[in-house]
Amino acid sequence: MSQKFELTPDDVTLISSTVDLSGAFYEDGFLVADGHTAAAVETMLANDDWRDRQAPAQLARLKTMLKVEIDASAEAQRLKYITPGSGQALTYSQKSDEANRYLAATSPVAADYPLLSAEVGITASDISGVAAVVKAAFAQWQVIGAHIEASRLRAKASIEEASTEEAARAAAAAVVWP
Numbered sequence: 001m002s003q004k005f006e007l008t009p010d011d012v013t014l015i016s017s018t019v020d021l022s023g024a025f026y027e028d029g030f031l032v033a034d035g036h037t038a039a040a041v042e043t044m045l046a047n048d049d050w051r052d053r054q055a056p057a058q059l060a061r062l063k064t065m066l067k068v069e070i071d072a073s074a075e076a077q078r079l080k081y082i083t084p085g086s087g088q089a090l091t092y093s094q095k096s097d098e099a100n101r102y103l104a105a106t107s108p109v110a111a112d113y114p115l116l117s118a119e120v121g122i123t124a125s126d127i128s129g130v131a132a133v134v135k136a137a138f139a140q141w142q143v144i145g146a147h148i149e150a151s152r153l154r155a156k157a158s159i160e161e162a163s164t165e166e167a168a169r170a171a172a173a174a175v176v177w178p
């Protein structure tokens with residue numbers, strides 16, 4: 001015979017961290033379970049402090065999940081400004097390095113700057129123009145990238161400092177991306 005337990009979704013999440021609820025279901029504010037599952041839930045609920053005993057582990061899992069979501073959101077913000085991929089990131093870094101070396105050189109030789117040379121006639125009409133465009137783009141990226149990174153780290157620190165699930169969720173929701 002099935003038993004119905006009136007619980008919030010957060011209560012069910014807490015209970016599921018200790019009790020295997022694979023044979024149960026949650027509907028209209030009630031967890032419905034039978035057999036051993038119902039007995040385990042009933043035993044857990046009989047302890048007045050069951051929420052307090054489960055909360056630290058649940059909060060730690062929630063914090064981890066929220067911080068992963070913040071990292072993913074930060075990456076989505078970055079991708080508004082840059083092309084995705086490790087190879088592309090390496091290319092951007094190399095182009096920036098080439099641009100800085102080219103602009104600092106007294107007698108630069110185009111062959112020493114293969115990535116900049118590849119853009120001549122596309123990004124600018126000559127290698128000097130390409131170097132200037134790449135340097136300017138990198139400077140813009142440093143500003144926006146720094147703002148995204150500050151927002152990401154600030155949000156993750158706020159989540160980690162939270163002492164309740166509500167505070168952790170609020171910290172994650174409060175992130176402001178540039």
